Every structure is written in C-alpha cells, then in structure tokens.
Amino acid sequence: MRVLHAVTLHSPSHAFGGPVRVALNLAKGLRARGHEACLLALGEGFGDPWPTQVEGVPAKLFPARRLLPLGFSGMTSPALLASAGRLVRNADVVHVHLARDLVTLPVALAALRAGKPLVLQTHGMVDPSGKALAKVLDAVAVRRVLRGAGAVLYLTPHERDALDAVVGGAPLATTVHLVNGTPAQEERPPLSGPPRILYAARLQARKRPVDLVDAAPAILAAHPDAEFVVAGPDEGEQAAVRTRIEALGLGARFTVPGPLSGRNVLRELRRAHVYVLPSVDEPFPMSVLEALSVGVPPVVTHSNGLARAVAAAGAGAAVEPGPAGVAEAVLALLDPSANAEASAAARKLAAEAYSIDAVVESLLDVYGSVRRGD
The missing domain is CATH 3.40.50.2000 (Glycogen Phosphorylase B;)
Structure with missing residues (x-):
C-alpha cells in the first residue's frame, strides 16, 4: 500500500x-x-x-x-x-x-x-x-x-x-x-552526577519555559549542584528565558542550546533525572512520550493530554501551572527511590499504552x- x-x-x-x-x-x-x-x-x-x-x-x-x-x-x-x-x-x-x-x-x-x-x-x-x-x-x-x-x-x-x-x-x-x-527506546543508564532537569520543546509562550527558570531557585535550595537544560527552536520565548536566567543569576546552572535533532533529544533524555513540560492545553506531546520511553519521569500540567495517564501510572507528576508546582514535583522526583519507581512506571506506560x-x-x-x- x-x-x-x-x-x-x-x-x-x-x-x-x-x-x-x-x-x-x-x-x-x-x-x-x-x-x-x-x-x-x-x-x-x-x-x-x-x-x-x-x-x-x-x-x-x-x-x-x-x-x-x-x-x-x-x-x-x-x-x-x-x-x-x-x-x-x-x-x-x-x-x-x-x-x-x-x-x-x-x-x-x-x-x-x-x-x-x-x-x-x-x-x-x-x-x-x-x-x-x-x-x-x-x-x-x-x-x-x-x-x-x-x-x-x-x-x-x-x-x-x-x-x-x-x-x-x-x-x-x-x-x-x-x-x-513512540518507538521502543534503550533505557537510560543508572543516574549519576548532579541532578539534571530537561525541557526540550519549542520555546513558545503556551509552553511556558520560563516557569522552569522560575522554579529553579527552589530546586537549587535543596540541590545546589542541579543543572538545567532548556532546549528547542525559538518561537518567541528564548529572549524571555535568557533574560530571566540572567535576572536570577543562574547563568552557571542553565544551558540553552537551541534546537536539537531527534537523536540529540534522546541523548539529552538519557542524561536527565526529570523532564519538565510546563505548557498548558497541550494535546498529546511527543516529547513527553519520548521521555516515558527512555524512563525519564515527566512533570506536566493538569491540562496536558497525558497528565491523567502519567499521574495514574505513577510515571511522573501532574501539577497546576506555574513555577511552584513544577518545583515541588521536581524535588519529589529527585528522591532516588521515587525517581527509580517513576522511571520503571514510565517505561511500562510507554510500552503498554503508547507503543x-x-x-x-x-x-x-x-x-x-x-x-x-x-
């Protein structure tokens, strides 16, 4: 055919x-x-x-x-x-x-x-x-x-x-x-090094990448060595992201690499402890499915089309929009045992529901x- x-x-x-x-x-x-x-x-x-x-x-x-x-x-x-x-x-x-x-x-x-x-x-x-x-x-x-x-x-x-x-x-x-x-992916290797929090999507107002920047101080208070990556093609929000990083004095903790190839997104996911997509009214994001397939627990908002499935499976967290909810969920998922449990649940959810x-x-x-x- x-x-x-x-x-x-x-x-x-x-x-x-x-x-x-x-x-x-x-x-x-x-x-x-x-x-x-x-x-x-x-x-x-x-x-x-x-x-x-x-x-x-x-x-x-x-x-x-x-x-x-x-x-x-x-x-x-x-x-x-x-x-x-x-x-x-x-x-x-x-x-x-x-x-x-x-x-x-x-x-x-x-x-x-x-x-x-x-x-x-x-x-x-x-x-x-x-x-x-x-x-x-x-x-x-x-x-x-x-x-x-x-x-x-x-x-x-x-x-x-x-x-x-x-x-x-x-x-x-x-x-x-x-x-x-999403295709089956190789599981991420055992976690090592400082906590690494990843955003990999278009830098667009509805996707609210600045929320992750504003959540960073609360995360760094508990994990001062944490690293953040905000990756993706610019659709109007990159300047706001960079401005907010500079205003908070977090230039040493953030990397803003721009757009990534599909292969490089997967490479970043395999290094990540938590994936964050703070967007609102997101229908069914592929980046979250890719995170699940690799075993990276995602943090999404309740209006995300995958929020209920992620929360019900214990594969990550669904929160109210805004930096406070993002920070709280990321901190919970940085606990090693919680992260390991959510990672296994993420892989299972991807394989059973979204193959x-x-x-x-x-x-x-x-x-x-x-x-x-x-």
Missing part, C-alpha cells in the same frame, strides 16, 4: 515540532511492515544537496516561501501546490496532518478532488478560533475537508469536541480515536476501512 503523509514543514531545527515526529514515526512503522510510506512537506533551512529522505523515509520537500507574516500559516510552495494532484493520485491513502495553512489544506482538497481515501489528523491544531484568517479558511476549505475525509483522527475528547465545533451542526461521524505512539507498533496496527485498520468505504 502506498501512503502519502503530508505535513506542513520539516526543517533541521524541527521548528514544526510534534506533527512531523508523529508523521515520521507512523511512516517508519508502515515501512517496517512492507508498505510504501513517504513524506510530503515544505522544507526550510537545508543546504545542498536538498534532502530526499528524512530518517530513512523517502521525502518530497519543497522549498518554503513565506507569503504572509503569519508564521506557519503564511508559508507555501507554488511547486508543491502544482504537484499536489499528481502526488495524491499516486497514493492509495492520503494521510494529512492537517493545520490551517497553505500546504496541508490544498493537499487534502486535492485528495478529495481525486477521489482518494483521505485520513486527517489535526494534532489539536484545528479548533474554534475567532481570528479572521481562521474564519475564512474554515468557510473555504476546513469544513469541507473535515466532512469529506474518510476518517478524522483525534487524540482526546477535548480535541474531538473542538472538531465538532469547527464543522458546526451534527458531530462528525468519521472521528476515530488514535493516540500518538508505535500498536498504533500502526490500529492505523492500518483505519486505512482498510477508509479504502473499503466502510
């Missing part, structure tokens, strides 16, 4: 975050089962030669053009748009990681026009919005593709309700619950149903 995975952007800095990681994990899982899965996306930041594969997955990347000052929504490629019809016709299933943008929406529309089985996965990126551009795109294209798709994958009940609200009227009849999955093999098996059932027109 030939499966085309379309996502907005791939870059060396991993600026588009989780949706690309999900697409790659699914494509690699499909290819391991003998299917011809490939990636379609804009590309940005690559030198010559232009990549033709990403992590072993064949990829068709088109140089990104920024038409409007609207972040990812203002990016497109005339060459990609011109090729979309041909690319979808060559696929048996078109799987679009849908956002309100000028890449994934045109590919989804092309699949509908070609009569190709279409699966949408929105990763929480399509929800009710009062922004003028969102209203225009919803009226012109978003509702059409949501209603026309053979299956619309959702991560949480909150995301499903948001999709129903976007289309208006009767709830979507084609929604299918599918969690994100990429199980997710791909469920996805193949979805593909089969959409191809049959069930």
